[in-house]
Amino acid sequence: MNLLYKGLSLLVSLVGGMLAVKLFNRVWTKAVGEEHAPADARDPERNWRDVLLAAAAQGAVYGLVKAATRRAAVQSVRKDLRRFPERRIREAREDRVLAGHRRR
Numbered sequence: 001m002n003l004l005y006k007g008l009s010l011l012v013s014l015v016g017g018m019l020a021v022k023l024f025n026r027v028w029t030k031a032v033g034e035e036h037a038p039a040d041a042r043d044p045e046r047n048w049r050d051v052l053l054a055a056a057a058q059g060a061v062y063g064l065v066k067a068a069t070r071r072a073a074v075q076s077v078r079k080d081l082r083r084f085p086e087r088r089i090r091e092a093r094e095d096r097v098l099a100g101h102r103r104r
Helices: 002-032 048-081 086-098
Strands: none
Touching: 002 048
């Protein structure tokens, strides 16, 4: 189960990353009209607006795709195996609390 879940998570992460890049490029092209977003914030040819807008859009798109792909992977494992890696999630939560990362 654990090996299957890790393999599925890796595959979903790779596909999600490719999907996020394509989605971001499409959003950027429609929003700004340029084919490519600023690749480097240190580029002197780009203005502040473009760099910050690109960073915000990338973060939003990548966060959305990351959440969606993780959720899809967990639901797939739950559906296929009728089991959910609850013990691992519970342990991760306990580790965060012990490390001082509490929800607020």
